[in-house]
Each structure stands twice: as structure tokens, then as C-alpha cells.
Amino acid sequence: MSFQPRRVLLISATIGEGHNATARAVEEAARQVWPGCEVVWLDALRTMGRWVPRAFNWIYVTNVETTPWLYDFFYDSLWRYRWFANASRRFVGAWCGPLLRREIRRIRPDLIVSTYPLGTAGLDWMRRRGELDMPVSAVVSDFAPHPFWVYPEADLHYVMSEASLRAMHRAEPDAVGAVSVPPVRSDFHPRDRAEARLGFGLPTTGFTALISCGALSFGAVERAVDAALRVDGLGRVLVVCGRNEALRERLLARGDPRLVPLGWVEDMPGLMACSDVVITNAGGATALEALACGRAVVMFEPIAGHGRANAELMADAGLAELCPREPELTARLRRWVADPQEVGEREERALKHCRSADFTEQVAALAGLTRHRGRRPLRAQDAFFVHATTPEVSQQTGAILQLEPSLESTHQWCEHLSRRIREHAPALPMLTRALVTRPGRRPQWSHETAIDPAEHLSCRELRPDHNLGEVAGEFFSTAVRTDRPPWELRLLHDPATGRATVLAKMHHALGDGLAVTSTLLRLLCDGDHPVSAAGTDGRPWRQRLPQLLRGLVGLATSAGSPSRAWTGRSTPERSFAQLSLPAATVRASARDHGVSSSALLLGLVAEALHRAMREERRGALFRVMVPRTARTGRGGAGTATPGNHTHTLSVDLPVGPMPLVWRLRAVADALAAPEHSGQPEAAGAVLAVLGLLPAPVHKWVVRRVYGHRFFSAVVSVMPGRRRPSHIGGTRLSRVLPVLSLADGVGVAIGAIGWGEECGFGVTTDPGLAPDADVLTGHLRDAFDELQERR
Template sequence: MPPKKLLVVSADIGEGHNATARAVEERARRLWPGCEIRRIDTLDLMGPGVGPGFRWIYRVNVDTTPWLYDFFYRALWRYRWFAASSCRVVGVWSGIGLAPIIEEYCPDLVVSTYPLGTGGLDWIRRRGGLDVPVAAIISDFAPHPFWVYSEVDLHYVASQPSLRAMYQARPDARGAVGAPPVVAAFHPADKTTARRGCGLPEHGLIVLVSCGSLGFGSMERAVEAGLAAGPDICVVVACGRNEALRARLAARAEDLAHSSAERLVPLGWTSEMPALTAAADVVVTNAGGATALEAVACGRAVLMFEPIAGHGKANAELMAQAGLAAVCNSPAELTGALHTLAAQPALLAQAQQRALTHIGALDFDAEIAALPGLARHHGARPLSAPDAFFAHAATPTIPQQVGAVLVLAEPPVGTPQQLADHIAALITDRAPALPMLHRRLDLRPGRRPRWLPVDDVDPARHLRVRTVGTAHGIAWPAAVREFFGTAVPLDAPPWQLELVCDADTGQTAVLAKMHHSLGDGLAVTATLIGLLSDHEDPRIAPAQPGYARLANPPANPPANPTEPAQRETWGSRARHLRRVLRGLASLASAGSSPGGGPVGRSTPVRDYAMVELPAATVRATAREHGVGTAALLLALVGEALHRADPVGTAARDRLRVMTPRTTHAIRRAGGSDHGGCYQGNHTAALALDLPVGPMPPTWRIVAVADALARLERADQPVAAQAVVDALGRLPAPLHARLVRLIYRRRYFSLIASVLPGPRKAHYVQGVRVVSVLPVLPLADGVGLAVGFLTWGDMIGVGVSADTGLMRDPAGFAGALRRAFEDLATDAPRSPTGRPTAHNTTQE
């Protein structure tokens, strides 16, 4: 829909920013005839005297103290804290001035051509305002940190090297290479016609020396170097508003006129720059801003001569990298370059063709036309405390990633590659609507981990198809070990899929793994359903992440909270505090792990085993014993450990199990915090002393159920969550150290998790997913993790093992299944006695 009001944010500091603003306004009037357009000067809005003061500082720095300007510019790149604090200060400063104008004008689209204005727009966005598309068009080839901001929906930059520099300046920004932002009059035109119109010689090399409206830098040195390049070279000089320079060059032109044909044409401020640029063979400049962009737009060769301090040197470097300019750092180099271009027309034609090729792939009209439809962009966000916990817990030996094996009922119609192509199309279409799939981790030593948004998710980076079997040299279990035993790469969104087809059995499954920081098992399952299910398209009702509410403040907020509501708030806080203290006391009394079990020094070698249990039978068996499903399944873990190692478990009759619990209350809190969609980690842990010694299975079930109920009443999950949240408030280095101190074998011997799942059927390209088998990560020194996931008619059981600490996970999985089968076939008998306090009490 065309915008009704366009706001252009620029500044009067030189002509480059306003030239870009004019180009935007020109295209907007052509594209949207009824659109109201308003341009504002950021410097004027920042306060009285700010504009003249900034213009004086800029001129003095470039002309008189270039070393100071160079120092400031290098500091922006070298010291992140300096760039961040500087951007924050100018953002607040300009944002305070811009906010009333924006509120009064109510634009449908905002385009900034000035970096301080962009900073102000970013500040307004962070405070919950400006819920309309916001774009920045950068009129320099080098987008320094002052130019780029995280909350701007799109930055248009001048070249691919410029785009790389933009991401270096701010990795969480969004950018694209755009056409030169110049008015339409700057376009490739016939050189001879342009020369006739300007009254310039039709033959010979014409050099246009233009250094912006202020005539900065060593223009006279450039003129002399140009004149020295050859007697047939004509030098045209656009002096801008530098009248003193024009007068000196006019005198020099008179001297030359006595001895030769017209070779020097000095001009003051002129509106004929499009024609002069078209008439030139080469444009010599020193800043790399609007003048260089205009030259490229006309398809002319560009020479950067003695680039001015700061952004001028950076622009020159990136223009050279893009193949759009050559840099001449001395008069001798400029003379040599011009002489070569005059003597070898083929080289001149190649330079001009590079410019034409660059602009030929871009369309400024189309770029402006697309701005009203820009999607809202969000910059980096720090991880929540639970998510950051697993970012810090991960090591090369113990990667923290949650996985699943989605087993299909039958081979899909067509080839495995056709199914892979279908999944790749789903990734392209649906990943943008699934928050966990389009963000990547930014992990820097000593800093809080952050999520960086990723605009385009490449299916090739996240999906692989593999056929296994005798003829293919790899068996199914080996493919599973290889996939889950390899950590997800962190240079892209940290998740991967692998479609595995067994040529011997016809079995087909989708293997999935995600970094634990993305979410817990519930979040992973919900995301996989949203991505792969035929009937669950997240694009129909896309769930926004919680931080999207920054741009959508709640409507009609309560103006005067009532006193009862205040009392209720304080009352709920007091109750929560009591629960936290009670839970902390329970955790403290539990102390360290009793020891024993599959613990020791971690190794990087993993093995996995998987079995399935009939969900209906599991639920019926739990009801027969008067316990919940979770208690029954955890008791089966204890029974399987005893059967796998009866001697060891007789000596160590209890093992500390870290049991993540996803309760209804926690799920509701997670939905509230994250826009109603499942993402992130919203589980709390119980420290359960699992009875593994010899005892009747019925006693073991009762002991586990009693212990779980006692831990829930003691509010251990509430306290555990409070501890995780408190750790997240610490400085990042201390947070990381404490996480690795507590998430290890000293406090638990194994991990066991019981996850709910969907009861209804889900299909992938018409084929039913019959079961999902979870794959859990391990912890430092902990060699066993067991996950249970309900999926339709089955409960998938996934066993992850460090083979250096537990050699036979398949044997353990088989023992667990046999223990359940024995239990399911026998009705619960009345034992000769009840479980003892030693069996049921957490000591």
C-alpha cells in the first residue's frame, strides 16, 4: 500500500546527505503521486547552535586537524565501547528532538540519509515508538558505526564490500546493496552530446575534479597533477561554494590560456553537475560520498586522490575493493594514472564498464518502491537467563544441543531427494515465522551472549539427505551417532536436519538437533511441528517474539492502578519469595550428589539408543499403581539401572537425577513472555535421589512418586528457576564460571526428562509421523541422559551416553523396555511391606 506521508530525515552538513534526500523525494513523487513528503534537518532539531557548531567542527577537523578526525574515526572501529557509548549519546540527543516531529506528523514511512538522524530513530524504536517502516540510505561507501543501527529495518549500502563493513560495524543490523542514491539526472549519457552542451572540447581526455560542496582537500594539487598528465587533457574543476579556490584557479586558467587551448575550466557552485559528469572521462574526488556515487551512476571512472581524513580514506579503500575506483595517494600517482588512461583507451573503457555493470544490476526506483513493505527488524537481544545458562554450559567436549528423531510410518512417495526438496521449501517458507530458526548465537569472550537476527535462512546450511544400509557402507545407528555426535555450527542459526532413509528396511526418519539455548524439549517439538507438519503452518498466525512488543505498546494502559491491585502485587511477590526460600532450603539440604553411577571425566565420544513404549499402556499402568506417568517412567530408569548393574546399584542404592520439569504454570509464564509461542527454555529442575538398589518394582514406583511430590511441595522448581535467573544478572564471565561449577557431576549423576507431546497425528508430505525419539545433552562428568517424549500412540525413549562413562546404552535401553513389559504384564501386587523411609526420603 503506498504511503500517505513520507518523512525524510537529513541534515545540512555539506550537500551529500541532502543530495541523497532529494533522490529519495524525487522517486517518491514519481511512485506515489499523492504522498505528502516532509524533510527535516536533524541538526536543527538537536538544539540552537548545534547545526553551525557541527559544521564548523567538521570543516576544521578535515581542513586543519585531520589527525584528530582520523583518531576519532579509528577509535570508533577499534573500541567497541566507545562506538556504542557515542552512538547511544547521539541517539538520545537526536531522538529527543525527532520524537515530537514524528508524533505530530505521523508518517507511514521514514527514510534517513544522515547517521545522527538514524541514531535518533533507533532510540525512538527502542522506547516502543515508530511502528512504521524505517530505512537508512547511506551516502558513503564506508558505513562506519555511526551509520548503522540495530532497530532500523533496512540499510542500503553502496557495494558488497560496504555490506561486509556494515555487518562488521553492527552484526545484528539488516542491510542490502543498493543503487547509487542520486537524482535521475545522473545516468549514463552520450559523452559527445554532454560535452557540446557544456561547451567543452569534444576530443581528448576530460577530467572532472570535484570534492563536494565545500571544496575540501588538496584540489589545487589535483589540478596541477591533471595538467601534468598530458597537453591534451582538459581539467574541469567544480569548486562548490569555495569561492577563494575558484578565484585562484581562474587566475591559473588565464595564465594557461596564453600558451595553449582551453585546458582548465574552474567553476563555482553549479546546477550542471549531471551534464559535467556525463561529459567527463574521469572523475577525481577525495571523499567517496555523493560525488563518487554520482560518477558511478553515470558510468564514469573514478580516481580517489589524497582521500580526506576519516571517512574519506575508508570510502576510498572500499571503492577500490569493489573495483569502482583507484586510489592515488600523491600527485605523481594521479599524474601517472591519468596519463595511462589517456594513452590506453581500453583501460579507461574497462573502468567505465565496471561502473556500468555495477549499476546495471540495481534499480533505485524498485528499492524505494519496496520500502513501505519492509518487515520489522529487531537487533541483537541478550539471551534470557535460562537460555544463557546453556550457552555457558556448552564446551567442545560437551555440546549442549537438544535433538529428536521423527520416525515416519512409511517411505514417502517419490525419492528421498524429492522429500528433501519439500522440506527445503518448508524451511524457506516457514522459518521466518519461527523465531527459533532465524537467529544465531553471538558468543564473545567476556560479554553476554546475544541472539543475532538472520534474515535469510539457507536450506542448504541446515538440511542434508542421506541413504544408509549395507550397499551404502553405513548402518542406521552409525548415521545417528555421527549426526548427533557433531555439534551444530554457530556461524548460522544453530540447528540442523538430516533426512535418513534406510535402503535395507525402508525406514525413513528426520533427525533434528538444535542448540539448547534455542529452547527446551517442548520448544523444540513445537518448532519442528510448525516447520514440518502438513497442517500446522506458522505463517497463518505467526507468533511474534516477546521483544516485538517494544514497537506495540499495550493499548489503553491503566492510568491509575488501584490500591487493591497494588496490595495484590506485593502479596504475590511475598508469596513467591516464601516459595523461593523454601525451595532453596530444600536444595541446600539435598547437598552434593551421593556419587556413583555413570560419572567421571567426560569424553567427546557419544552413543545413542532408542526404544518405544505404547503410550496407552504406560498411562494405564501408571493409573493401576496410583501414580503419574512421570513417576512411573523415572522409576523405570531406576529399575533399568539396577538390572544393568545389580552389583553397583546394590552398593550405591541411590543416584542423584537432575529432572527438568515442564509444569503448566511454567508453560503459561513462557507463553506470556514470548508472545504465546513456545521458544526458549521454560523448565525447572528437581534434584531427585532415584532409588536404584534392589527392591520390588512396585516399591520403587511408590518411592519415586513420593519423592517427586515432596520435592514439588518443597518448591524446588521455583527455587531452581530463581537461582538461574539470579545467575543471569551477574557479569558474563562470572555467570559462565558459576554455570560450569554447578552443572556437573558433583551435583547429579544423570539426567532424565519426561516431556509432554501432541496427541493428534501429524504428517510430513502426507506421511504420518508415528513417533518422536528425544535426544538429550549431557553435562560435565555426567555420562547418561534419558528422555521420554509422548507422541500420539507412542512414548519415545532416547538414551544419550558418553561411551567413556557408560559403554552399553543399548543394553540399558533394552533393560528399560523389559522392565516396563514385566511391569505391564503383572497387576500391582500388595507387597509384604511399604517402602522404607530410607527409600523414599531425600537425604
């Protein structure tokens, strides 16, 4: 149901009068459907700078009259080169958007309607930054919406015909549009022709042609006059010269009694009612007003660029006759003077189009628009994992959520989770993103407004012969589907014990492990779990630059893994295993040995790797990639925003023979070295720069740096949550991470502290490394040995 806006903002521009004429029609309708609402106008060009309106009008007139080839070239380039159109729109949006933002914050509207494309570009810029939570729409008065007219972040574009709607989707496939009747004021309506002529002091009989080419009256106006005056039987030619006084003087000097040159006309609806045909050259407001008055329209020598496109589209829609040259216009007028019935058929066609809907009702519908989010290119850090995906190695991250026993049945659990998805998923941006990939193009996110639980949740009751580990392994071994938002849940319920387990997997491009955990909390758990934006390093660039340069040097000098253990050609087989350790004991052991909990867990991993590789003796160092969060917000897993906000450390774990306690200290030192050298910041900067490369080059680079040439395992220690969480009133007792491998890398290990336990998840490629059970066994043994020495 639409609300009644108290304040409506119209964004137009004075470049000619067409955009303002459309805005006046919207204002009239708004005041009719929302009595008492305040309507505020903004001139987009004036907002962009005091000098801009005069400069843009001069450029427009000069291009149309003096250098039409240049305007054609620009217009054609918008259609031919997508990169050029996108770059032009981004430039204008970045120019106009910040200036509009200041005015919009001052006006505080409830509804925004733009009738000028550069204004819509600024609104799109603001929407991409998460602003403007009120409905935003555009009324495209041109019959041919070009790429500068339509934007994916607008909630709706009103266009002029079905052909216009097709052109709109060609210009911007992600834009939302609907066909509108001509957006003109209500006084543009059919009137009695003879009565209107009497009002203007014109003879009531005789065929009358009206030539009107906008407020500036440029283009082939005089050639149109010449072509019309050649027609015998044509009673008179009315010419609206608008603000072009020089043109009016020239036409008056002709002295032809059939020629009636007019200056600025206030009563254009009445003047159009006097005519049998309206001749124009741009297909903008004048053509729309003529259609609304039920008059036949001729497009003569359309101006360059959008004028020609408008004329062709109007002709294709059967709403105008296109006459590119004088002989065609003369022939058309002769035919219509001789056959008034054909003119009547044109008039009926125009009236049928204009009466297909009510413009007032269409304006009223704008207040009830739902938020539309257009496709967005992935951040470089997120696109990284799209490019890193191979047929053998899918890039997805997941978790196993184990709950305490309850009396709920499998059906009740399934119904509860389905309801949570239905109610909560649409409000979680991470779960409404669908991945759009096209060969040679940057991957994009599209927004799905409706989330069907059946597409994302499957439920399975475990029988006595089922093995939970095997069922979970089958789930995580299958790549998440990308023909919908790429995330899946599976409920496993054991009626014999009452235990429920939720398996979750998401494409790694959606977010890092912290974002996944946070989203699962908000989706499934009871209570509120607010999420704050990811923070950034607030230090000025001057302070960060030295550390960044040191990090770049460190990255360059550390290229190449010192060990080739457990690397090679990836296979599609996967082995999964999990391990839980008492979190309090882990923290106490870390304090006893003077290291952080993260260093202790990594030390246990190093010990497990040493014991598993003891027979191979592949060297004393084993390089692992350790993702570290770049988020600065507090609150742990409940405060993560979507996306991958991590830096990676390249850490050489000591896996040669040494006492376990020495290994812990060596790991702590190894972990601190890249932190102090600025390597994480440098890695983040490199990822961002890679995102500027063309998509094929970006993909090529990612495939060569994210793999066994540079490291031999992925190990992630994620911050967790100590406070207990509940799903449907049942305590969530354990969270176990499930990480994806990299191409040619045989081991990935994740750890997270949750409540009273610290959970390990181990993934291996059995063709390259030992089974996951072997590593988890060594992890357990190393931890037990550490406790015996306390």
C-alpha cells in the first residue's frame, strides 16, 4: 500500500523546456493525488555549478546546429561501447551526486522523481552508497531511452511505449521500467478544432500545420516551412519560434500570408488544438503534448543523437510519421491534405495510446515502490574467489552448527528453519545476492527480492545406519549452486538422540568466515544480532605509507613456498574431520606459555603437520596463508558486514623436529613478523589494485598467485562468541568451521572459539595430503601432550 508523501522532490533541468514540462506534469498529478503535499524543485544543472546551465545549453545548441556529427558520435558511442557508457555515467554521477546529497539532506523528501538524466545519475550514485531510503523514480520523456537516461538503482523508470521499454532494457538490462502515458499537464487534451481557432483569431477551415521544435527552436525549422508551403491546399503554417527571435524575424520577413510566425506561446494546448498536424524534430515534450491533444505527428529531419533515435522509435510504434528530408515531408502533407480520413486515423491512434492509462494514477503508484537494487560489480577481494574457482576446487566456506538435544521432531525443526529463512533472509544483504558471471566480464551481484526456503534448505532425518560425518562430507564436497543466491543449509536430525545439526555453506565471494558466522547468527538464532559496518584503519595515508611500502617489499622477497609438501594437481575428492577442544583450557594454556590463543592454535597445527610429515622430512618450514580480519568494529561474530574484509599473512610454520613448547614460541614469532612488516596492508592493497585490471587479466593473475606455488596450506583462526546462542530455544553448543582449499593445495584448517569449546575443521585433498582424520588425531594428541606438561 502506498503512503502519502508530505514532501515530493522533483529534479529537472532548464536545457530547453522539455524536462521542466515533464516535471510540471508530475507536480500537477502529485498535488491532485496527495492534497497538501509540498512539491520542491531542484535544477540538476544549477546544483552542479552556477556556470553549468549556460555552458551545457551552449554545448547542446552548438552540437545540434554546428557539429551534429560530434553529437552523433557521442550518442552512438554510448550504445556501442558499454565501458564508455558506464564511465560517462559514473563520472556524471560522481559529479552530481555529492552536490545533490547536500540539497536532499536539506529538503528531506519522502519521494524523489527525476525528469533529467544527469539528476538520475546523481541519485544512482547516492543509492550505491546506501543512501536514499525513500522511493526514487525517473520519468523518461524521450521515446528512446539511451544509456544516460536509465540507471539500475532507480526503483522505476516510466517510459513512453513498449518499444521504449525494450530500448531501456537494452541500454541497462538491470533497470526497472513500465510504460507510461504521455507525462503532460491535463490541459493538453483533445479540443474542438474550430473553437480553438476562433480563440486564436484563425480561420475555422483549412488544413493547418504547426511547426514546433522546442523552446530553442533549432534544427531544420526553415526547411520544414519551405516543405510545407510547397503544398497546394494547405491553409496555413503556424511556427512556434520560442526564444529564437532571430528565426521569427526571418520568417516574418518572408511576407507569405499562409505563414504565421509566433514567439513564446503560453497557450500551447490551445495552439495544438488549432492544428491538423504537428511537425517537430526531437521526439521530446512537444511530440508527447501533440499526442495527448490527439494530433497527428510528423518527425522531420530529426536532430542528431537522441532526436533521430526518438523519431525512429515513434515511427516503429506507429505514433509518428518520419520524414527525413523535405521531399518526404511535402509528399506526406499533400497526401494528408487530400485524404483527411488518414489524418483522422492517426489521431485515433494517438488518443488510444494516451487513454491506455491515467497519468495521475501512475504518479500515485510511485509512492508505493519497493527498493530496487541493481547489479553491482564485486569488490576486488570478493571477485578474487570467483576467479580462483576451478572445476576441481570450489571456493566456498561453511560451518557445522551442533545443537543440544531437544524434543522437537524433524518436521518441527524444518518448519522452524523455513520460517526463519522466510522472515529474516530478505533483510540480510549477504543472502539476497545472486552471482552473475559472463565470459570476459567482471562478476556482478544481482539482488533477489524473494527468497524461497525450499531452494536453500533441505531436511534429512538420520537413520541408525547413517553416518553423520559421511552425510556432512557429501554436503560440503558438492559446490554450492550459483543459479540462485549461493548459499545452502541442510538440517540433519537424529530422532534417537534428539540432536539437530545444521550444515551451512556459502560461496566464498559472499564473505569471509566472520561474515558467514555473523549472517548465520542473524538468520537462525533467537534474539537480535545487530551488525555494524566493517571499520578501516583510520590513520592518514602519510602514516600508513611507510608500513605499506615495507609490506610490498616483504611480499616481493617472500615469493615462492619453501616447501612443496602436500601440493600438486588437485583432485575432486575431499576428506573432512572436526575436533573440539575446551575453550577455557585453550585460553589458560596460551597464558601459561605467554602466547596469544591464535598463536597457540597455530602452534598445535604446526605440531600436527610435523607429526603427519615426519616420514617425509620435506624441510623445516611449511608456508601457510593465514587470513586475518581487517574489521575494526567490536563485538566479534555478531558485527560483521558482507564481503571479504581480510588481509592475508604469509607465515612459515616451523615443522622440523623441536619440543612442542619451543614450537609454540617459534610460531608466535613467525606470526608477528609479517604483522610488523606491514605485509597484511600490502596484501590488501595488491588485491585492490588487481581489481582494476580487466576481468580476464584479473582471473589469469589470481589463478597464478592463489595456489601451491606460493603456499602449502590455508589456516584460519577466527574470532568467535563466548555468549551462548539459541535456535528455537535450543542451545547452540558447538560451531565447527569448514574451509575450502586453494588450487593445488591439499590442506585447509579453520578454528573458531564458540561458547565453551574451540572447534577445528580440517579439509584435505586425499590425493595430495593425508586424510583429515589423521591431522585431527595429531591435533588432539598435541593438545593432550601440552596439558600433561602444565
